[in-house]
Amino acid sequence: MTEPAPVFASGVDNERLSAQLRFLLEVDKLKRILRQNLLVDGSRRENAAEHSWHLALSARTFAEYAPEGTDIDKVVEMLVLHDIVEIDAGDTFLFDQTDSATRAARDRAAADRIFPLLPEDQAERARTLWEEFETRSTPEARFARAVNRLSPMLANWHNEGGTWVRFGITRAQVMEKVKAIAEGSEALGAYATALIDDADRRGYFRT
Numbered sequence: 001m002t003e004p005a006p007v008f009a010s011g012v013d014n015e016r017l018s019a020q021l022r023f024l025l026e027v028d029k030l031k032r033i034l035r036q037n038l039l040v041d042g043s044r045r046e047n048a049a050e051h052s053w054h055l056a057l058s059a060r061t062f063a064e065y066a067p068e069g070t071d072i073d074k075v076v077e078m079l080v081l082h083d084i085v086e087i088d089a090g091d092t093f094l095f096d097q098t099d100s101a102t103r104a105a106r107d108r109a110a111a112d113r114i115f116p117l118l119p120e121d122q123a124e125r126a127r128t129l130w131e132e133f134e135t136r137s138t139p140e141a142r143f144a145r146a147v148n149r150l151s152p153m154l155a156n157w158h159n160e161g162g163t164w165v166r167f168g169i170t171r172a173q174v175m176e177k178v179k180a181i182a183e184g185s186e187a188l189g190a191y192a193t194a195l196i197d198d199a200d201r202r203g204y205f206r207t
Contacts, residue, residue, distance in 0.1 A: 016119045023117040029087045036093045040158045048083045055079040065187040066143045078144045082133045085110035146184030161204030168206040
């Protein structure tokens with residue numbers, strides 16, 4: 001683990017600051033985790049840190065399509081935290097059934113190690129938000145999941161099918177994932193369905 005530089009500031013709780021720095025240095029590793037999806041321009045694979053940033057911005061941009069009363073600040077915080085566990089667990093491709101079978105255990109072990117690097121109060125909040133996202137127990141978590149599911153669909157459409165074509169994914173498999181989008185946002189769910197209809201017409205799915 002990378003250690004924070006041994007610099008001490010006057011009037012600051014240096015033990016707390018050191019823990020926060022240790023966490024931030026550790027999660028910098030998320031930039032090294034490559035996802036299967038390409039960037040929208042198709043130039044290279046997206047990394048998990050880029051993905052998290054883009055989701056946070058997407059949630060803010062799409063706020064008007066969230067259920068009334070949704071706390072968008074909480075959604076954004078959830079999205080910047082949700083993939084941190086991939087530092088240890090790696091990225092699991094959405095349609096990989098073999099890898100998905102062990103994902104929950106790998107993710108939980110990673111959460112057990114990484115979040116406690118923070119000071120106790122911040123660690124507790126981060127872990128709670130991560131668990132909330134995983135269980136989709138609130139409107140915020142469901143909207144966050146909707147944005148998360150829509151993002152790779154947009155990338156695939158712009159890349160002439162992207163991972164759908166590369167891995168021979170069917171329309172039915174993708175439509176199963178659209179359910180999570182509609183659960184979090186009726187408007188985004190309708191858009192995702194229209195996007196998949198168009199992708200089908202373009203021949204992006206295995207028949």
